[in-house]
Structures are given as C-alpha cells and as structure tokens.
Amino acid sequence: MATIDAFNHxxxxxxxxxxxxAIKSGDLIHVSGQLSLDAAGxxxxxxxxxxxxxxxxxxxxxxxxxxxxxxxxxxxxxxYVVNLQQNAGAMAEGNVAYFGDHRPVSTAFGVTELTFPGxxxxxxxxxxxxxxx
Numbered sequence: 691m692a693t694i695d696a697f698n699h700x701x702x703x704x705x706x707x708x709x710x711x712a713i714k715s716g717d718l719i720h721v722s723g724q725l726s727l728d729a730a731g732x733x734x735x736x737x738x739x740x741x742x743x744x745x746x747x748x749x750x751x752x753x754x755x756x757x758x759x760x761x762x763x764x765x766x767x768x769x770y771v772v773n774l775q776q777n778a779g780a781m782a783e784g785n786v787a788y789f790g791d792h793r794p795v796s797t798a799f800g801v802t803e804l805t806f807p808g809x810x811x812x813x814x815x816x817x818x819x820x821x822x823x
Contacts (some may be wrong), residue, residue: 697756699749701731712753719757719817723770724749725809736808739777743784743811750815760823764794766816774800777810 696710704710712721726734726742727749735741754760771777781798794815804812 697753701727703731714757717818717820721753721815723812723814725812733806739780739810746811746813747788759817759819761789762792762823763817763819763821764815765818766795768814769798770801770804770812771798772801772804772810
C-alpha cells in the first residue's frame with residue numbers, strides 16, 4: 691500500500707486555495723505549479739521572465755531538497771508561459787542552465803494570464819525518486 695507524504699512551503703496561498711506544494715505517493719512526487727514566491731509567499735519580479743524563472747527553479751529545488759532528490763529525478767515538467775513566443779528563447783536558455791545534461795519530458799503552454807498580476811511563468815513537475823541521481 692502506497693503512503694502519501696505532503697509538503698508545503700507554509701505560505702498563505704496553500705490554505706487559502708486548499709492545496710499542497712507536492713505530494714509523494716509511492717516512488718513519484720507530484721509538484722504543484724511553482725512560481726516566483728519568496729519564503730513569506732510574496733510574489734516577486736513582476737513582468738521579469740528571467741528573474742521569475744530563476745526564482746521558480748529555486749522553489750522547485752526547495753521541494754526536491756525536502757524529499758532528498760535532485761533535478762535529475764525530474765521526469766516531466768509542464769510550463770505555463772504568458773507571451774510564449776516572446777519568452778521562448780529565455781525559457782529554453784533557462785531550462786538548459788537548470789537541467790544541464792538531464793532531459794526530462796517537457797510541455798509548454800502559452801496562456802493569457804496566471805494567478806498574480808505580472809506573473810509570466812509557472813512550472814509543475816513529476817519526480818521519480820528511483821532514478822539515479
């Protein structure tokens with residue numbers, strides 16, 4: 691029988707919207723859409739795609755660290771991007787910098803808006819804890 695282990699950043703949005711940042715079920719970790727929030731849950735870097743992408747990746751890393759895994763355990767990512775065509779180059783560059791030689795499957799959606807005014811990127815991931823690091 692699989693056990694479920696939920697993780698939260700302990701920011702107000704988790705209780706306001708009723709969700710967890712991640713849930714580990716068996717060998718898989720499903721990570722909610724991460725975005726450019728600081729430790730207090732305040733949104734950072736409005737309309738700055740590169741800065742938001744870096745902060746979003748840092749927040750994914752916090753989740754991974756909690757579960758004792760690395761970026762190399764990410765098997766899938768879904769990116770939601772405002773102005774996808776305009777931000778495609780920076781998205782690709784940021785992905786290569788973040789993942790190095792690791793290549794998870796990836797899907798990007800162009801969207802008209804996200805939760806916060808000025809938010810231009812959100813990323814959800816699936817992580818397999820059994821992959822070699």
